[in-house]
Amino acid sequence: MRRSTPMVALVCLLFSLAARAEEKKLTVLVTGDNRGELSHCGCSHLxxxxxxxxxxxxxxxRxxxxxxxxDAGNALFKEPASDEASKEKARFILETMGELQTAAMAVGPRDLSAGPExxxxxxxxxxxxVLSANLTRNGKKVFEPSTVLTQGALRIGVVGVGPELASLASQPGVVxxxxxxAAIAEARKLAGKVDLVIVLAALPLEEVLQLSKEAGDSVDLIFHSGDSKRPTVARRDYSSFLIASGHRGQMVVSVALDLSGEGPLMDGAELARAEQTLALLEQQLAEARQRNFQESLKGLEEREAQVRATLEGLRGREGRTLALSTLPLGPGVADDAALKARVEKLEPPGGVAHDQP
Structure with a gap:
């Protein structure tokens, strides 16, 4: 029995290591730019x-x-102004977000139609x-600027930020x-305390790009709302990945994370895309050589060299990875019956609000 002790210890160690690796995996779901929608849009097509x-x-x-x-913000109101009917719908949206265990949301302009209070x-x-690193009243922050969320063994830092505002209607002192x-300062406070830093940015793409450029490696992921019809891709111009959160609540963005490794976050599909690009370039080069297209050859050869260099850097590289997918909420997705019945009490089918495109 004593001879088996080292083997038992080894097995226990392997199980422990496997469990720790599993704990480093997490799916982040993100909504955004819901704009006060309760039910599906009244679009004639899908x-x-x-x-x-x-x-x-x-x-x-789950x-x-x-x-x-x-949630990346701009969730609650269709218009900058609010009335009692729109407030009732906003309350219902937030209540539903709470029931779905939405852990944090950014503050966008369409969340402030009835005021910050x-x-x-x-x-x-x-x-x-609710998070906002830059909304203040008389110099004091109105909401918490950031939070740390614990998921198993992972600690995720989340910062919220919205647009610059000179003033807010009927809200003296609020800017x-x-x-x-503001976002960068909060992100840097989280450095060394969390496994991942996410910014929820209710900002247009141009500002999000500038945020990514200036933040450097202090931010891993930026989910943004505000340019609601931007394509949802894992875009990385600088250190951070930028991902749009959709349009009028018509999809849920899903990012599967594996944070078992070290170093900067990588797109798990990047290697496959580079290999496909190289194969296409090789085919184009073969055709250009066969037809003696000298003008095309130089550009293709330079591009091939660039892609090969990228592949060398990607192959064998281990680190933290993400895999992005979008989950469209089209006719193929069944409504939750109980929630649908509650929605239809506020927005009866056939009503103007329900059917607006």
Missing amino acids: PAGGLARRKTVVDHA ATGPVLLL FLKSTARKANVK GTPPIP
Whole structure:
């Protein structure tokens, strides 16, 4: 029996290492630019979106593994002004976000239509954490600028930021300070304390690109709302990946993370794309040589050398990885029946709000 002790210890160690590796995996789901929508759009072609379909997708994801649900802002109102009907819908959206366990949301302009106090009190009742690093009243932050969320063995830092605002209607003293320095300052406070830093940015793409450029390696992922029709891709011009969060609640963005490795975050599909690009270039080069297209050859050869250099850097590289997918909330996604019934009490089918494109 004593001779088996080292073997037992080795087996236990292997199981422990495997468990720790598994704990470093997480799926981040992100919504954004919902713009006060409760049900699917009234588009004549493939109507999409709606809270009842969102619940179906989120529940399915949670059944397959650990999930962190976030919102990139601009969730609550269709218009800059609000009335009692739109406030009632905003309350319902936040209540539903809380029921779906949305861990944090950024503050966008379409979340402030009824003022920051309405947002703060309604979100508190719904148990949704609202983040803004740059919205202030008389020099003091209105909301928490960032938070640290624990998922198993992982600690995820999340910063929220919205646009610069000179003033807010009927809200004396409330301004949005420049968002980029505010977001970077918060991200740097999280350095060394978390496994990943995410910024939820209710900003247009141009500002998000500038944020990524100036933040350097202090930010890993930026999910943004504000340019709602931008394609949802894992774009990386600088150190951070930029990912758009969709349009009018018509999709859920899913990012599967494996943080078992070290170093900068990498797109798991990057290697496959580079290999496909190289194969295409080799085919084009062969055709150019066969037809003696000298003018094309130089450019193709330079591009081939660049792609080969990229591949050499990618192959055998180990690190933290992400895999992006989009989950469209189209007709193929079933509505959660109970939530759909609640939505239809506020927006009866056939009504103007329900059917607006």
